[in-house]
Amino acid sequence: MKNLLQPAGIGILSMILMMVILWPWQTDEFAENREIRLRNVGHQILLASGDTTSRVLPINKISASEFIILFESPFQFEPDTLVKVIHTSLKEGLVTKEAEDSYQVNVLQCTGNQIVYGYQMSGQKDKTLVPCQGRIQPKDCYRIKIKFESNQLTASNFSVPIIIGILAFGFLFFFKQNPPKPLTQKEVDESQAMVIGKFEFNSGSYLLRIGKEEIELSQKENKLLKLFASHQNEILERDRLLKEIWEDEGVFVGRSLDMFVSKLRKKLLLDPNIQLKNIRGIGYILQVG
Template identity: 35%
Template sequence: MSWKSLLAIGISFIVIVSWAAIHGRAALPATDKATEKLVIRQIGHQLLLQAGDSSSRVLPVEERANKEYLIRFAAPFTFLPDTLVATVRRLIAANSLPSSYLVEVIHCAPSAEVIYGFQIHKDKARNVIPCLGRQQEKACYNIRIRFTETKAAGMDPFASGLLAGSLVAILISLLFRALYLRKGRTADKAVNMPALDNSTGITMEITGLQNIQPDLPPSAIKREVPAPSGIAIGNLLFLPESQQLIAGTSIIPLTAKEAKLLHVFANAQQKVIDRDQLLKEVWEDEGVIVGRSLDMFVSKLRKKLQADPSVSILNVHGKGYKLVIGQMTC
């Protein structure tokens, strides 16, 4: 077989690969928007849970032009800006959505007044996050999220990949040609098996490309791990199932009782919780309730929550305790 025939085979290979890639690309479903909608809906779900509402519905997410989405709710709710910001940033980052976006909380029609908003950029120095620490009144709200990140001008990733694949195919064709010509010059030597002739010290030639990419062991295959589902407490993330408190890159372990007690506080942030309610929800299944146990575990929790100075548990005299997040800055 001449080198011209090999080159023709290489070009044919390029054409076939290009056609298959274009055809396969056209057949791919538009998963990006579907993923974005699911993540946006999850944001609404988390906000209702953090407001203590586990039964109201998050209405279907409305997709608008220019990468904009609207979250609507079936019932009024209240929210803390700190929690809203932390929840949105965590879920968007965990699901690899665009890192530049604008979030606005809007009163339901007819006023459609923007009552709170913040903007996140790739460049953190440009982030705009105003008025943290102020609990918003319970009302009918919609949340509008618009992704503002734009792709840099340049070659389309698909075109770049196709070009790279074509170049690889051409290089393979030329390599086959070189090996073929070399084989013609060394026809008297053994081929097709890499081996060493111990009597002459001559290394035999390789005429095929085999085992270029060895199979990887199953342990080397990267698997995606779903982002942990937790509750935002200021700049902390509480994971009830694993009994952990995440503070940046640090993991603070909790005992079973500490996690159970913090779960009650996390579901009623900024609200006074009666001592009897805390004792009932955390210790009722043990049969014997000791009031001092509550004070002791609250003290332990306070120490662990010090990882975020804006988070504290206050003792409300004659009533109970209150989980407070942030200071009133506006």
């Protein structure tokens, strides 16, 4: 019986692999030139405010579906015009498909990160919400955050249960025949090691190593450095840092973030090519030369 089960398991796993490879998965078709079109959005917003000279700064990509448009100079805007400009500008550069019709827009002040205006666009009209129309916002330094509805990989409702069932059976059979060996503590620690300049950062053991010197980290310092190390030379927003580090505690305290960043900055001084910089009004960046 065992001799029959093994070939059967291999056959099932091969069939799963073929289904995954050949299945017509749906992907996010707008991702390729989205950042270019977002720069055009910023350009058109400045033109609508009467600004023809100041620059649109590089687009800050928060995730695959979330972006922030940064501007060199203050400007004022009128919500009705802003909505039209963004919706129209997102269509430019698309030849063979319609522009995204589901996204959320928030306008934030550069200082304090306060949301001064926001609205929701949706392909379903009953879910579209555009408040405060006709109310001109004063001239100020603004950043515009746009979050698109992400198109995750999807298959037909009929095929999903079948694929899940086959996957479950195949993996149960495979691991029953070949149970994974438990990792030693050393292997666990090594698997979590990250390189930051001349440092070796081990989040599993809460340690920073440089040469023969070891620097211990607190729980918060460890979580914060792990996030920075995973996004070296990228700007991380204050809101994101507070949410990911302090979300479980239910209270977000900006001063706590600044204090732990200051502690990390001191512990990284042994490598002069590393700088943990404050990007005023936005967040922090771990620069590794």
